[in-house]
Amino acid sequence: MQLSEVVLRPVITEQSMLGIDDRKYTFEVDRRANKTHIKQAVEAMFEGVKVAKVNTINVDGKAKRMGRYTGFSRKYKKAIVTLTEDSNNIELFGEAE
Numbered sequence: 001m002q003l004s005e006v007v008l009r010p011v012i013t014e015q016s017m018l019g020i021d022d023r024k025y026t027f028e029v030d031r032r033a034n035k036t037h038i039k040q041a042v043e044a045m046f047e048g049v050k051v052a053k054v055n056t057i058n059v060d061g062k063a064k065r066m067g068r069y070t071g072f073s074r075k076y077k078k079a080i081v082t083l084t085e086d087s088n089n090i091e092l093f094g095e096a097e
Helices: 014-022 035-045
Strands: 007-010 024-029 051-059 063-066 069-072 076-083
Touching: 007 035, 014 024, 024 035, 035 051, 035 076
Parallel strands: none
Antiparallel strands: 007 024, 024 076, 051 076, 063 069
């Protein structure tokens, strides 16, 4: 697995935006990736970023129905990445003005 394939997209929710103040960033990652892969990928993707720790969560799909048909939304893996104090911040929305 390539490092560019590990981190898929940032998770933009109210809870994850509150974590940015504590230097915690939330990403959706490949389900096969482990904590070491995620740390290496984040440090390679963003310049000057040092990762202190990585917490991972496997999120199960929710039960959904459309009329009489039932199914599940897709499963995914979520990683909460905590940065060190001397690390640069990650700019998720481009340059801040």
